[in-house]
Amino acid sequence: MSDKVEVGLIGCGLMGSQHARNLVEIEGANLRALADVNLDAAKRLKQEAGGKYCTPNPQDLFNDEKIDLILICTHHHLHLPFAIQAAEADKDIFVEKPLALTIKECEQIESTVKHMGVKLMVGFQARFSPFMKKLKQSVPNPLVIVGQMVDPRWGDDSWANDPIEGGGNVLSQGCHLLDAVCWLAGSEPISIYAEGGNFTHPKIPEITDSVVSTIRFASGCVASVIIGDFGSPALVGKGFYELFGGDKTATLSGYYNIPQIKFWGIEPQTFTMNDLPIGFRNSSAAHGYVGQMEALIGWVGSGTDPTDAAKVGEGLRATKLAAKAIEAIKSQVPQKMP
């Protein structure tokens, strides 16, 4: 490995661009190659974020011996083949969420990554958000967690609603919330029950767009989780978390707009954007995207264990929770984890 981590990016759309912009600011990283079937998208991003070459063919990145780390920022049906190819080419890997759309696919990725001995991080960047960290630190052993991630209705033609490419709201976006409640609980989920189904997309009956679920953890903690695209929560905003610890409570609202935490039993009683260091008062840092890339480069470059990161097993766990919630809705039977 050279003195910098040489990075190859696959998928130069919304998230690929976000990560490329953040990588430019990290001293130990060098964005070397950009792959996108839409070569113009790769070229545009190269102009902005740099890089040695662009290609429409991700195979060129797997064949490039100089590349240490591959970022996979494509739609979800391509996470499995690209993660397997990257691991078999002996590259470390970052996969945007969800790790993959089925338990079986995630298990395939996990076994290949373990067999090849490469590192894999999943894009659950909320774990690096200073707001989420504050929440976890403030109530480290919650008895009860409430988590909610609810959007206005997504378009029927959104790729994320495509059953093959995206998987629908619960698998596609709900995985963020399912991962976050496990991380906040600091414990493994042992069972999940859910009600819900297809409330807002009758023209795409294959997808599950709405879930109200209960998760029980090994610690005894119970989480109540609401996911979907059935409206905009006007008071608390799209991202809402509440941790009850018996003698203290922390409530994070407006996570995706103007995040703020209010406490009961903890002083001072609020935590807002103004409590962050000046360099963190922007969306990319406040939501954890910057910290996530720094931890990734530190892990690949110097072997520094990224304690907050979601690794392959946690990517599998989030998809498993979403899949089991969907199974519980269909069967009306609580599902055991793992």
Ligand SMILES: NC(=O)c1ccc[n+]([C@@H]2O[C@H](COP(=O)([O-])OP(=O)(O)OC[C@H]3O[C@@H](n4cnc5c(N)ncnc54)[C@H](O)[C@@H]3O)[C@@H](O)[C@H]2O)c1
């Ligand atoms: N962590 C987050 O907060 C967050 C937010 C949005 C999206 N995402 C995730 O990021 C990933 C990408 O989503 P997006 O919104 O950036 O999508 P996007 O549509 O903006 O970008 C996807 C890119 O992949 C390219 N692509 C398609 N097929 C390809 C192939 N065979 N080889 C190479 N490139 C190919 C497309 O041309 C496009 O440029 C998804 O996993 C999504 O869930 C994460």
